[in-house]
Amino acid sequence: MATLSAPRIVSSRAEFADSHTLTRYLATGGYRALRKALTMFPEAVAAEVDEASLLGRGGAGFPAGRKWSMLRKSHISYLVVNGDESEPATFKDHYLVEGDPHQLVEGVIIAAYALQVTRAFIFIRGEFALGLERVQQAVNEAYDHGALGSKIFATDFSLDIVVHPGAGAYICGEETALIEALEGKRGFPRIKPPFFPAVTGLYGEPTVVNNVETMSNLPWIVENGGAAFAALGGGRSTGTRLFALAGRVKNPGVYEIEMVKNTFRDLIYDPQLGGGVIGDRAIKAIIPGGVSAPWFGPELLDLPLGQDEVAEKGSMLGSGSIVVMDDTTCVVRAAWRITKFFSRESCGQCTPCREGSGWIERVMYRLEHGGGRMEDIDLLLDLCDNIAPGLTWPPQQTTICVLGPSIPSSVHSAIQMFRDDFVAHVRHGGCPHD
Amino acid sequence: MTDVIRTTVTITLNGRSVEAQPGELLIEAAERAGTYIPRFCYHPRMEPVGVCRMCLVEVDSPRGATLQPACYLKVNDGMNVVTDSEKVKKAQDGVIEFLLANHPLDCPVCDKGGECPLQDQTLAHGSGETRFVEEKRHFVKPVEIGELVLLDRERCIQCARCTRFASEVAGDAQIAFAGRGDLLEVAPSPTQPFDSVFSGNTVQICPVGALTATPYRFSARPWDLEQVESTCTTCSVGCRVAVQSSGNRLSRVLGVDSDPVNHGWLCDKGRFALDSIDGNEDSTDPLNAATRITEPMVRRDGVLSSVSWGEALGEAAKLLREAASTPNGVGAIGGAALTNEGAFAWERFLRGVLGTENIDAQYGDGLDAALLQALPKATIDEAASAATVVTLTGDLREELPILFLRLRESAVRYHRSIVELAFGASALRSVARVTLPVRPGEAHLVAQALAKSGPGVPPGVAFGEAELLEARRLIGESGDGVVFVVGRPNVAEGAGVLETALRHLAERFPQAKFLPVLRRSNVNGALDMGLGPRLRPGRGFAAEVEGRDALEQLGAVRGGEQRALLLLGGCLLGNVLDVAGAREALDKADVVVVTGHGGASLAYANVVLPAAVQHERLGTVTNIEGRVTAVAPKIVAPGSAWPDVAIAAELAEEFGQSIGLTSVEQAARAIEETTGYPALSVMNDATTDGIVVGRTSERSPRRPLDPMAFPGIRSTETVGLGTRVGATALDGATSSPAPSGATLAEARAGRGVDVPLADAYSLRVNLSRRLYDNGIAVQGSPALHNLRAVTTLRLNHFDIDRLGVATGDQVNVIGPRGQVRLPVALDDAVPRGTTEIAFGSLDESGADVIRPILDGERVIAQVRLETK
Amino acid sequence: MSHFRIDIRQRAEELVALYPRARSAMLPLLHLAQEQDGYLSDEGIAEVAELTATTPADVRGTASFYDMFHLEPVGKYVVGVCTNIACLLAGGEEMLEHASAQLGCPVGGTSSDGLFTLEESECLADCNIAPVVQVNHRFVRTTTPEAFDAMIEDLRAGRLDHDVPSHGMLIRVRRSSGLRAPHAEVAEQRAVAKEAREQRTNQETK
Numbered sequence A: 001m002a003t004l005s006a007p008r009i010v011s012s013r014a015e016f017a018d019s020h021t022l023t024r025y026l027a028t029g030g031y032r033a034l035r036k037a038l039t040m041f042p043e044a045v046a047a048e049v050d051e052a053s054l055l056g057r058g059g060a061g062f063p064a065g066r067k068w069s070m071l072r073k074s075h076i077s078y079l080v081v082n083g084d085e086s087e088p089a090t091f092k093d094h095y096l097v098e099g100d101p102h103q104l105v106e107g108v109i110i111a112a113y114a115l116q117v118t119r120a121f122i123f124i125r126g127e128f129a130l131g132l133e134r135v136q137q138a139v140n141e142a143y144d145h146g147a148l149g150s151k152i153f154a155t156d157f158s159l160d161i162v163v164h165p166g167a168g169a170y171i172c173g174e175e176t177a178l179i180e181a182l183e184g185k186r187g188f189p190r191i192k193p194p195f196f197p198a199v200t201g202l203y204g205e206p207t208v209v210n211n212v213e214t215m216s217n218l219p220w221i222v223e224n225g226g227a228a229f230a231a232l233g234g235g236r237s238t239g240t241r242l243f244a245l246a247g248r249v250k251n252p253g254v255y256e257i258e259m260v261k262n263t264f265r266d267l268i269y270d271p272q273l274g275g276g277v278i279g280d281r282a283i284k285a286i287i288p289g290g291v292s293a294p295w296f297g298p299e300l301l302d303l304p305l306g307q308d309e310v311a312e313k314g315s316m317l318g319s320g321s322i323v324v325m326d327d328t329t330c331v332v333r334a335a336w337r338i339t340k341f342f343s344r345e346s347c348g349q350c351t352p353c354r355e356g357s358g359w360i361e362r363v364m365y366r367l368e369h370g371g372g373r374m375e376d377i378d379l380l381l382d383l384c385d386n387i388a389p390g391l392t393w394p395p396q397q398t399t400i401c402v403l404g405p406s407i408p409s410s411v412h413s414a415i416q417m418f419r420d421d422f423v424a425h426v427r428h429g430g431c432p433h434d
Numbered sequence B: 001m002t003d004v005i006r007t008t009v010t011i012t013l014n015g016r017s018v019e020a021q022p023g024e025l026l027i028e029a030a031e032r033a034g035t036y037i038p039r040f041c042y043h044p045r046m047e048p049v050g051v052c053r054m055c056l057v058e059v060d061s062p063r064g065a066t067l068q069p070a071c072y073l074k075v076n077d078g079m080n081v082v083t084d085s086e087k088v089k090k091a092q093d094g095v096i097e098f099l100l101a102n103h104p105l106d107c108p109v110c111d112k113g114g115e116c117p118l119q120d121q122t123l124a125h126g127s128g129e130t131r132f133v134e135e136k137r138h139f140v141k142p143v144e145i146g147e148l149v150l151l152d153r154e155r156c157i158q159c160a161r162c163t164r165f166a167s168e169v170a171g172d173a174q175i176a177f178a179g180r181g182d183l184l185e186v187a188p189s190p191t192q193p194f195d196s197v198f199s200g201n202t203v204q205i206c207p208v209g210a211l212t213a214t215p216y217r218f219s220a221r222p223w224d225l226e227q228v229e230s231t232c233t234t235c236s237v238g239c240r241v242a243v244q245s246s247g248n249r250l251s252r253v254l255g256v257d258s259d260p261v262n263h264g265w266l267c268d269k270g271r272f273a274l275d276s277i278d279g280n281e282d283s284t285d286p287l288n289a290a291t292r293i294t295e296p297m298v299r300r301d302g303v304l305s306s307v308s309w310g311e312a313l314g315e316a317a318k319l320l321r322e323a324a325s326t327p328n329g330v331g332a333i334g335g336a337a338l339t340n341e342g343a344f345a346w347e348r349f350l351r352g353v354l355g356t357e358n359i360d361a362q363y364g365d366g367l368d369a370a371l372l373q374a375l376p377k378a379t380i381d382e383a384a385s386a387a388t389v390v391t392l393t394g395d396l397r398e399e400l401p402i403l404f405l406r407l408r409e410s411a412v413r414y415h416r417s418i419v420e421l422a423f424g425a426s427a428l429r430s431v432a433r434v435t436l437p438v439r440p441g442e443a444h445l446v447a448q449a450l451a452k453s454g455p456g457v458p459p460g461v462a463f464g465e466a467e468l469l470e471a472r473r474l475i476g477e478s479g480d481g482v483v484f485v486v487g488r489p490n491v492a493e494g495a496g497v498l499e500t501a502l503r504h505l506a507e508r509f510p511q512a513k514f515l516p517v518l519r520r521s522n523v524n525g526a527l528d529m530g531l532g533p534r535l536r537p538g539r540g541f542a543a544e545v546e547g548r549d550a551l552e553q554l555g556a557v558r559g560g561e562q563r564a565l566l567l568l569g570g571c572l573l574g575n576v577l578d579v580a581g582a583r584e585a586l587d588k589a590d591v592v593v594v595t596g597h598g599g600a601s602l603a604y605a606n607v608v609l610p611a612a613v614q615h616e617r618l619g620t621v622t623n624i625e626g627r628v629t630a631v632a633p634k635i636v637a638p639g640s641a642w643p644d645v646a647i648a649a650e651l652a653e654e655f656g657q658s659i660g661l662t663s664v665e666q667a668a669r670a671i672e673e674t675t676g677y678p679a680l681s682v683m684n685d686a687t688t689d690g691i692v693v694g695r696t697s698e699r700s701p702r703r704p705l706d707p708m709a710f711p712g713i714r715s716t717e718t719v720g721l722g723t724r725v726g727a728t729a730l731d732g733a734t735s736s737p738a739p740s741g742a743t744l745a746e747a748r749a750g751r752g753v754d755v756p757l758a759d760a761y762s763l764r765v766n767l768s769r770r771l772y773d774n775g776i777a778v779q780g781s782p783a784l785h786n787l788r789a790v791t792t793l794r795l796n797h798f799d800i801d802r803l804g805v806a807t808g809d810q811v812n813v814i815g816p817r818g819q820v821r822l823p824v825a826l827d828d829a830v831p832r833g834t835t836e837i838a839f840g841s842l843d844e845s846g847a848d849v850i851r852p853i854l855d856g857e858r859v860i861a862q863v864r865l866e867t868k
Numbered sequence C: 001m002s003h004f005r006i007d008i009r010q011r012a013e014e015l016v017a018l019y020p021r022a023r024s025a026m027l028p029l030l031h032l033a034q035e036q037d038g039y040l041s042d043e044g045i046a047e048v049a050e051l052t053a054t055t056p057a058d059v060r061g062t063a064s065f066y067d068m069f070h071l072e073p074v075g076k077y078v079v080g081v082c083t084n085i086a087c088l089l090a091g092g093e094e095m096l097e098h099a100s101a102q103l104g105c106p107v108g109g110t111s112s113d114g115l116f117t118l119e120e121s122e123c124l125a126d127c128n129i130a131p132v133v134q135v136n137h138r139f140v141r142t143t144t145p146e147a148f149d150a151m152i153e154d155l156r157a158g159r160l161d162h163d164v165p166s167h168g169m170l171i172r173v174r175r176s177s178g179l180r181a182p183h184a185e186v187a188e189q190r191a192v193a194k195e196a197r198e199q200r201t202n203q204e205t206k
């Protein structure tokens, strides 16, 4: 049974149809945390976040407090919020920007105050037309409410937030590509080092990039204290988290549950959550953290939903999206479709990613749609190895960003777990499920 | 505490201990240590981007050894690097295999075949057999993306060299990446062709055959090409080039990486004008600049007819002797197209044999040679590394394109300041810290304003106090660390304006240095060899004598005081502002022309002597900074054209005298022995970056020639004499030219100028230079002549509104000597009350219409518009 | 001469003013150009190049990186059907095939009446209501062929005009104000503070 005792931290207004309005927001405690934060020293606000041990919710899971502390005392710096959410099967930020935009805006103002920046940009995926409108509306209302602009709530702190629309490119979720897009360029990820935008980011200035969900946690943390947050969850994975559950489950959706205290099985089967597999069929495999993550078989369903716990088993919790594939699923088709995604979304800078993704996709297409050869299976593994040498986790990479080594995840997982299915595809001359 | 400044760091490279410079890129450090790491996207003259991933090597890190791009990683003390492990080899082989996956197998028909980095790396690293059985990517085969460049996208490996060059180096992103992933392609805008004046560089650095040059395409195979290293003499920057020919035909010019000069880059005029050298084969009319003059000619019964050398020399000597018999009756104009040795020979002939002091290598559009001698000189490197550069010139991208690139890089990559005194449109404007717009006839006032302190701007100027103060701040009190880059911005403005400005600046900022930019090929060398009034070979100056400059000579001919003109190369009529006055003079004079090409002036020639031109002759030239470099012959001059030294020597013989020179080598030796000017030293060691006159030359070793960085250039053969002549050794040589150059006090020029009041109803004319003008290089080049500028009247929007005209309108332009109809073009870089017109541009009918209507004598030129 | 309508030009200039550097406004400006013309015309691209101090080739190249920008004219409605993993498992490919048949155009093509352009989308982040269909980047939440057909009918009849504006109109909520925080002042204060700090540390190390 799932442990559902934890408070709802970021999805507390889920039951209200007007959760996106300022009226509802104020009626449910909105902007109280900001007023409180403004009475504290900025360092004290940052210290609460540090104490909460809030791990970034964008995928890499880096502690927000630690990242903030890297922002050197510099006379210009920026805060950038990552709302590009394009990792397949991830849809939690979509929920937050449409459902609770003021909570996001308040979180951003709190972070900006803690970091003492005067400019923040909220980058939102272009395909979220409604989300863009709602966040812009919230920003407008925040200005009118005195929560943004010059001398916020009559304190000395001033901040401008600009809502920046994306335009359809998955790679812009990668923080340095996002910064390039914000500078008006093609979304080419920047080469590392420097490893963090906190060293050189937007316009070469120190910049903190945080995910929408990360930001949305801040009002609660400031109001209730970092310790209260840290008391939830377990190990390094403190607090609750939004999990996006999709695929062959009865109740797909976004669920906020405590980390570590719950397992994959809880999330998928609890009647208040996923409600089990459609048609009560057997699970064939799950993708535990977005399509960049290596797959798990059903034997790992009892693994706790914790960052380190998942990493230990050779995958990642990533963006917090879980895809369930049941025994009717063709894993070759699934892996092909995921590869096609990477091939379409590779930015094209790095040779192994640009050419490798296209090559693998074409081989996978043949296997699935007819024309596969037995030697293709090992060819695939070797091509994967040329992109991510060793095919280990965390991956070694031959590319600038980790999109490259994400390409092999699904193909490698599928071949390793279900080689027989590939052989069957070759023998059958196409997909036996068709 | 004592600061220990580390000058080297130590890294471990494949188990060896290797010294490197702190902050150096690993790929460079390894290369110097003899370990070549394969690469595609890395180019030593651009910022690394690390995208091709070919240069991956294993580097130890806290997380174990990881694969890192050597082109991007900077060395750290103690860094442990492995470049030859199995893991590295697999990664590199993998990259090659990925690159070839979509690459067409058309090497046999590809221009790059035989000199293709991808082909070379494949042979070195590729597996030899392909595992890629899928359909390759297809694009329409070569598309013409500009007048000079073709793009074959199937061959592109997305290394971003061309797009980076366009945006970072040239500053003009006319091509950019389009698309994403494996559909990433290089693309121009459909509305704007790739017509950058630097487009050829993208072809040169493309590591595959994706970008090819229209003029070179299919004209030769690399293994048929022979090559020499030489100096480009299309303008006076003196870029180092590799000149390649197939048989006796020039095939291609490529930029050689010269650290102090061109960094491997060339402008398109220098690169593609080579087909103008042997002239347009269809053209035999000597009045056409595109005609190559290959035989001596003498005017008989009003027409020029080919004769023997003996006859032509005899006739020339007769005319000159007769003219020289009256005092001051003869003079010479021209010489900028000569080598130093040719100029030196002609100087001996003119002063020694003819006894004349009427000598001028400029056409009234340059600067006073004595003033130039007197200014403290800067090198290109000094200008490109000065904390502040102040430009008082025309648009450098149009005049001296590679100098523009060097200054642009200084501003953009190294964040140094440019203060621009802008006379019109200028490509440097977008990177300049401060721009002070200056109208014709105002440069000296602006210089005075810069030289003053305190508030206020001079009345009437087109800039505000804030800009002036900022400019002053950047120049500082004494001009320490400042380089002024100076040249005549406006052919229609009297020389006195800029010369006065220069004198002010030189006197006011004694610590500043000057880089004078006379733009015609070897004009600096010609002046150094004494081809100017009062000048002497080796930068000498004879304060006591008198001589006529070019404009004075033309005046003297018109006035009957001078009878003969010896024209040394170039086309007098194509270069002077006052065409009518020049025609009148040529009509009256006995004219002897020594030239490589035809041109309008030949209509007035009595004798024409054919000379060898660039790529046909050996010698040295001197660039704007006084750098002497070698030029080498690659082909044999056509017909019976001779080197200038031979022509001058033989002509002297006709006078029964000798100039003491019978060969170029001997001339070079004589120059060096009599003046210390390093001609022989340079010629003896012809594949170096040369020697700057008057400076101790520290010979920096050339970077090893990496075919990946400069595809197509073979290790350069030694050119020049092969065996050393004389004992002059270059190493550590300090050239010591005759030390008696002019001083500021001795120079007459720049002591003030009277600018007439501008007429409020008129527009002042800025006749500015364009790269693609009507000169021989462009006119005679099938590749370039379509790019010639069209004459337009450029006005800013304020004047367009004030005058009630619209862009594209044809208006009557009324000058003091006539009127023409010209179209109006909008250009907000032109200061108010001014119109900018391109010198050497042609109107729709192909005529050069603007000079004839201007008054060549005035300090500023003005026109009125008739708009109804 | 501006290609943008007066109101669009004014909004464009407001956008540019929001960023420390003009080029940063690239994506919003391209959306705006698309709002006016329905796609990115050569004239629109030229105007964006002017506003961002870049070149047409650069703007076009940048725009072509992003899926939402169309360099060729498209229908009034751009219909996107997701076939990525969650939708694949819920019949996304079948939905795409159905849409193609219903609209009478191939994927990437435009219906003969010029009204609809059909695209295969990558994951649109609404995976609990799969397969996901978007029209002009509005989630229409039609997961069955029947619902899809009805939705198309509604669009044709103009019944969805309020929810689904024509292609290119992305964000109907305008920013209500320009920048308000005193950025220059703050930057100056910080610069002073930074210098003071550096001096202090210098003294301490001496």
Ligand SMILES: Cc1cc2nc3c(=O)[nH]c(=O)nc-3n(C[C@H](O)[C@H](O)[C@H](O)COP(=O)(O)O)c2cc1C
Pocket: A055, A056, A057, A058, A059, A060, A061, A062, A064, A082, A083, A084, A085, A086, A087, A170, A171, A172, A173, A174, A175, A176, A209, A210, A211, A212, A214, A215, A401, A402, A403
């Ligand atoms: C290919 C790729 C795509 C990414 N997409 C997203 C995304 O859509 N949203 C997001 O917040 N982070 C994304 N990230 C992670 C970001 O780079 C970055 O780590 C994150 O925004 C930091 O915020 P956080 O510390 O609050 O998690 C992506 C990373 C990669 C490599």
Ligand code: SF4
Pocket: A171, A188, A189, A345, A346, A347, A348, A349, A350, A351, A353, A354, A399, A400, A401, A402, A403, A404, A405
């Ligand atoms: S790994 Fe792929 S997506 Fe990432 S920078 Fe390289 S090419 Fe672009």
Ligand code: FES
Pocket: B038, B039, B040, B041, B042, B049, B050, B051, B052, B053, B054, B055, B056, B069, B070, B071, B072
């Ligand atoms: S990545 Fe280093 S040379 Fe291309």
